Amino acid sequence: xxxxxxxxxxEALAEAAIRAGMQGxxxxxxxxxxxxxEYLAAEEPNHDYxxxxxxxxxxxINMVYGGAAAGARVMTTTSSPGYSLMQEGVSxxxxxxxxxxxxxxxxxxxxxxxxxxxxxxxFQAVKGGGHGDYRQIVLAPNSVQEMVDHTILAFELADKxxxxxxxxxxxxxxQMMEKVELPDPIPYxxxxxxxxxxxxxxxxxxxxxxxxxxxxxxxxxxxxxxKKFRKIEEKEVRFEEYMIEDAELIITAxxxxxxxxxxxxxxxxxxxxxxxxxxxxxxxxxxxxxIIELASDxxxxxxxxxxxxxxxxxxxxxxxxNGRKPTFFYGRTGGIIPTxxxxxxxxxxxxxxx
Amino acid sequence: MPAKxxxxxxxxxxxxxxxxxxxxxxxxxxxxxxxxxxxxxxxxYMSDPDKCIACMNCxxxxxxxxxxxxxKKS
Amino acid sequence: MREGYEVIYQKPKTLTxxxxxxxxxxxxxxxxxxxxxxxxxxxxQEKTVGVCPVGCSVFAYDYMDVDMQEAAHGRAAAVxxxxxxxxxxxxxxxYQGDGDLAAxxxxxxxxxxxxxxxxxxxxxxxxxxxxxxxxxxxxxxxGQKTTTSPLGRDKKSMxxxxxxxxxxxxxxxxxxxxxxxxxxxxxxxxxxxIFRKALEIQQQNIGxxxxxxxxxxxxxxxxxxxxxxxxxxxxxIPYYPLGIFKEPGK
Ligand code: SF4
Ligand code: SF4
Numbered sequence: 001x002x003x004x005x006x007x008x009x010x011e012a013l014a015e016a017a018i019r020a021g022m023q024g025x026x027x028x029x030x031x032x033x034x035x036x037x038e039y040l041a042a043e044e045p046n047h048d049y050x051x052x053x054x055x056x057x058x059x060x061i062n063m064v065y066g067g068a069a070a071g072a073r074v075m076t077t078t079s080s081p082g083y084s085l086m087q088e089g090v091s092x093x094x095x096x097x098x099x100x101x102x103x104x105x106x107x108x109x110x111x112x113x114x115x116x117x118x119x120x121x122x123f124q125a126v127k128g129g130g131h132g133d134y135r136q137i138v139l140a141p142n143s144v145q146e147m148v149d150h151t152i153l154a155f156e157l158a159d160k161x162x163x164x165x166x167x168x169x170x171x172x173x174x175q176m177m178e179k180v181e182l183p184d185p186i187p188y189x190x191x192x193x194x195x196x197x198x199x200x201x202x203x204x205x206x207x208x209x210x211x212x213x214x215x216x217x218x219x220x221x222x223x224x225x226x227k228k229f230r231k232i233e234e235k236e237v238r239f240e241e242y243m244i245e246d247a248e249l250i251i252t253a254x255x256x257x258x259x260x261x262x263x264x265x266x267x268x269x270x271x272x273x274x275x276x277x278x279x280x281x282x283x284x285x286x287x288x289x290x291i292i293e294l295a296s297d298x299x300x301x302x303x304x305x306x307x308x309x310x311x312x313x314x315x316x317x318x319x320x321x322n323g324r325k326p327t328f329f330y331g332r333t334g335g336i337i338p339t340x341x342x343x344x345x346x347x348x349x350x351x352x353x354x
Numbered sequence: 355m356p357a358k359x360x361x362x363x364x365x366x367x368x369x370x371x372x373x374x375x376x377x378x379x380x381x382x383x384x385x386x387x388x389x390x391x392x393x394x395x396x397x398x399y400m401s402d403p404d405k406c407i408a409c410m411n412c413x414x415x416x417x418x419x420x421x422x423x424x425x426k427k428s
Numbered sequence: 429m430r431e432g433y434e435v436i437y438q439k440p441k442t443l444t445x446x447x448x449x450x451x452x453x454x455x456x457x458x459x460x461x462x463x464x465x466x467x468x469x470x471x472x473q474e475k476t477v478g479v480c481p482v483g484c485s486v487f488a489y490d491y492m493d494v495d496m497q498e499a500a501h502g503r504a505a506a507v508x509x510x511x512x513x514x515x516x517x518x519x520x521x522x523y524q525g526d527g528d529l530a531a532x533x534x535x536x537x538x539x540x541x542x543x544x545x546x547x548x549x550x551x552x553x554x555x556x557x558x559x560x561x562x563x564x565x566x567x568x569x570x571g572q573k574t575t576t577s578p579l580g581r582d583k584k585s586m587x588x589x590x591x592x593x594x595x596x597x598x599x600x601x602x603x604x605x606x607x608x609x610x611x612x613x614x615x616x617x618x619x620x621x622i623f624r625k626a627l628e629i630q631q632q633n634i635g636x637x638x639x640x641x642x643x644x645x646x647x648x649x650x651x652x653x654x655x656x657x658x659x660x661x662x663x664x665i666p667y668y669p670l671g672i673f674k675e676p677g678k
Contacts, residue, residue, distance in 0.1 A: 356432075359433070359436075360430065360433070367447055369451075369452035369453070370452060371452035371453030371646075371653040371654075372453070372652065372653060372654050373453055373653055373654065373657070376654045376657070377612060377613050395452065408436060409613075410436065410437045410613075411613040413437045413438075414437070414458075414462075414613045414616050414617065415458065415612075415613055415616060416457075416458075416461075417448070417450065417452075417453060417454055417455065417456065417457025417458045417461070418447075418448055418457050419439035419440075419443060419457070419461050420439075421437070422435060422437065422438040422439070423435070423436050423437035423438075424429060424430065424433040424434065424435055424436065425433060425434060425436045426432055426433055427432055427433065427434055
């Protein structure tokens, strides 16, 4: 049993990064994730990592690039507007195939938006927010415990696939306090022969680049990246389900709305509605295969994507369902978490029309 | 009297920029006006080899590092 | 080799055999060479990690035989910051042009200098965007014609050229600041001594080293390489004076 503490989501993420052997943290304060950099700044004297409060999110993500390419475990965290600023860097990191962890403790947008929680960054996270054909692994924790577990997992997946891994959380989970179990520090021994650590006499020079000026080279690079993405899609899909066995109506929800959705399922069951929950944990790779399976099940009548957005993940649900069953969307924006009552009303109304 | 020094210029990597020629204090280099290398440049050559004093100015200025300078052993 | 002679100058082994893509007579090649000579003479090839920018020297990693990273446009200072912080015993440098360091990357440049990041900036200032075809740079001289200042840079609308070395010199984090050129053999030799000095300061871990190189662009300036060196003397150096602006203990 690991150490038990009562922690804020953002602090739990920071503590997990330390225990995962993070060597460099580069960040810029932004609400509602500033606790991460504050926690790491307070803890820095007790550990071996380096922390820089950068001049901007643009600098942060490029420090992550440099640190990752130098072979270190590195991370940055931010919130929505800051994550927008990082998109160029993420594209470079994906193409240069550098392992790193980024967390977006999302808030409501667009624009400067609100500092309340939001899920409007889904498209940006899973469709490639930056330029060019790339993907990144996206983990969506829905509890403080998962802020810990996903952070550890993110560092492992990043190294395994030499890819950026995004933890897409939100201000609600970042700010909430819960009991967590922390793992013992993980001994981390980097084995990165490709890293730019100085050209020793026994090898050629290493260089890290995302520049492939010849069309043939660029296409070859893209083919190899796509191959890697297919492998990730095959191996790394994660999801969780609740009361799905006999469900006729299925909610799809991730992050904070997947928490309320559990309560919605319970309330619906009390009212005799056979509702179940499918919760993607990896937003990319998306659990499309599982949703196809569910949509092909005769007893399943409809899907309901519940989000704190104007309708984003619902597009991926629809792509998977592919017209087999009606797929509805219910969402709130501005940082408002849909209440169980309004969601149940919506589901009952729509189910009545089926 | 044999020259104090001489230079060797890699013909096919010379870009004919003329910086070596312009910076040779004894004017012993020139660009070959009646010939070009594989890339079409009028390459540099020792037009007056006896005058070389092995000062290395030409090689110091050569952006493409194609000049090797030799000096008479003392 | 002729009998009775010995080699006294040759290409450093720390440069690769790749043919450089730079235009004939470009000072980039001279600076690559002398910097790599310093790396060879200090015997630090195994410890050196460089960062190249977006701009003409985007392919510097093809020529310098040391580990290198290619940074996004303007971000070399942030990238170099992290490399040095993660690998404090390596010798780290960024190699950047004026568009990269003084326009899109000004914030990263100033903040790395202000934090006193212990790496060497090699700042190649030729007053023009070479790679994209000769547009105006933040360092283009007043009155100088480029494709985006066809009538000459007008300081009323475009401001005057930025003097980066003068800007970073007063910052506490900067330990060493100098401006050199590559326009003649004496200045090239001086530049080499300055690079060496900068790297020795890096070994002392006392602050950022910033070396600006007044450079040329015969293609963008539409002149011969030899004429471009004259232009440096007549136009560039009067505005961008050479010398050591700051050094430890002085
Ligand atoms: S070494 Fe000096 S004298 Fe000889 S060719 Fe070169 S510049 Fe001229
Ligand atoms: S300086 Fe070098 S490249 Fe230029 S002409 Fe002389 S030998 Fe050729």
